Amino acid sequence: EVQLQASGGGSVQDGGSLRLSCAASGLVIDDFAIAWFRQVPGKEREGVSVIRSIDSTAYYGDSVKGRFTISADKDKNTVYLEMNSLKPEDTAVYHCLAGGVATLTSPYVYDYWGQGTQVTVSS
Numbered sequence: 013e014v015q016l017q018a019s020g021g022g023s024v025q026d027g028g029s030l031r032l033s034c035a036a037s038g039l040v041i042d043d044f045a046i047a048w049f050r051q052v053p054g055k056e057r058e059g060v061s062v063i064r065s066i067d068s069t070a071y072y073g074d075s076v077k078g079r080f081t082i083s084a085d086k087d088k089n090t091v092y093l094e095m096n097s098l099k100p101e102d103t104a105v106y107h108c109l110a111g112g113v114a115t116l117t118s119p120y121v122y123d124y125w126g127q128g129t130q131v132t133v134s135s
Contacts, residue, residue, distance in 0.1 A: 014038035016108040016126025023132040024098055032093040032129060034108035039124070041084055042066045045114035046091040047122060048082070050104035050131075059116025060106065063091060073116055075101070098133045105130050 020032040034046060047062035063070045065084035072080060081094040095102065106129050111122035119125070 014110070014124045016110060016124055018106060018108045018127050018129040021106060021129030021131045023134065026098065026100060026133060026135045028098050028133070029094070029096045030098065030131060032095065032106055032131075034091040034093075034126060036089050036091070036110065039110060041089050041091060041110075042086060044110040045112065045122075046084070047109045047111070047114070047116065047119075048093050048106055049109060049116075049119045050102075050106045051128065052104045057107065057119045058104075059119070061093060062114045062116055064114050065091070069114060071114060071116055095131070098131075100133045100135050103131060103133050 015037045017035040045064050048060040049057040051057045059073050061072045061082040063082045070082050079097045083092045108126035109122035110124040
């Protein structure tokens, strides 16, 4: 069974930081692109970041570039998203996805979707 367990969300003030974790089981992260997409009610999911840990290839959405950093711990089979300088606009449910193609253009190319973790940034 494939599981992508997202955690680390919470409530922070404008300018604060959080680190999200995506703990994968049933798959090895080196074999997949692991992505973070976020969902605001009434909107389509927005691609935040994606990593291919096997070669450290990473991409970021324009809205988070320079503020967020994605990384992978192969020993823990876990992908992290370090979020700094958080803004109220970052408030969303953040989802962890896994698939064969590293893209932020659509969440629907991914094979596995994990649980979401809520991030709330207050002004």
